[in-house]
Amino acid sequence: MTCRDVQGRMLDALLGEAGLRERILLGIHLLKCKACRRERKQYWEVLRMIRADSPGPPGVDFEGLLGRPQKRPTPLWIWKVAVPVCALGLLMLTLWTTKPQDQLPPSLLHPTTVLEVLWGLDDGTWERVASELAPEGNLDIDGLLAESSLPGYEVLLTAVGGPPQSSTGGDRR
């Protein structure tokens, strides 16, 4: 992905419109490119400033406005009984139906967790992660991607020291 490709996709990602794969590829580019990280920081700051001022709820009486009678609230004791009973029922159902081997292995949680965390980092932390990945400044992510038949995010996961996934297709070299 070039810097030119990155800009529009970066905004999509900041606005919650980019899929996981796109965010992964963006993340990999941002690890390498300081200029794009700087740009991302500026957009992040703009969005932070805009979002910072969110007016409180307007306090509109909808029923009064629409000329409808207010509903009587549900008596509190019903909630005090119903909520614990439902929670207990759900817990029992979960324990009954979940077997240890049905749980996702921890490694499958890594890609999303790692990359979501990376994506949410501020500029300084990105720099630190990048320098930890390549202390001598010679991380060759393009080379890693070219050499490996693993999907992009598994390469990144390997690079950050997580367990490699078994490839879904192709042989590992």
Added chain:
Amino acid sequence: MKGEEFVRRLKECQGPLYSFLTRLMGDQEEAREAMQTAILKAWESKNGFQGRSQFKTWLFRIAINVAMDMMREKKRLSFFGNGPPEQSYSWDSLQQRDERMRIQRALEALPERQRTALLLKIYGGLRYSEISKAMDLTEGAVKAHIHNALEKLREVLSRDDL
């Protein structure tokens, strides 16, 4: 759509709708007035809501039209000498007020469609596809408006910091 269902969905949307209108119109009282007018209009036509789009998208579309009409009327009246509109803000600290005024000025300098699309995204929480239905634009046009708006804001706000 039944009345209870309408009110329930309305309550889910009220926060984002009010935030959007406040930023769009730059005034909390006017935003409240626009919101009430939009709700009444939506209530009157609730039986015409056929579920082809999301309720939120439909409501925002009505609210946009109401807000635009009010803003045009205000502009017309100010042209005839009723004086410039007063901005009413309710912020705590001077620094916060300064920052918000910078943002508000920068947003008001944007072309109308860019501002509306951006505010629908950020305050309304709508997806590109929903914004395209609310504003009667293609998704590509919505994306372009939002990206251009953010680019302009970044330039203006970065320049102010120099």
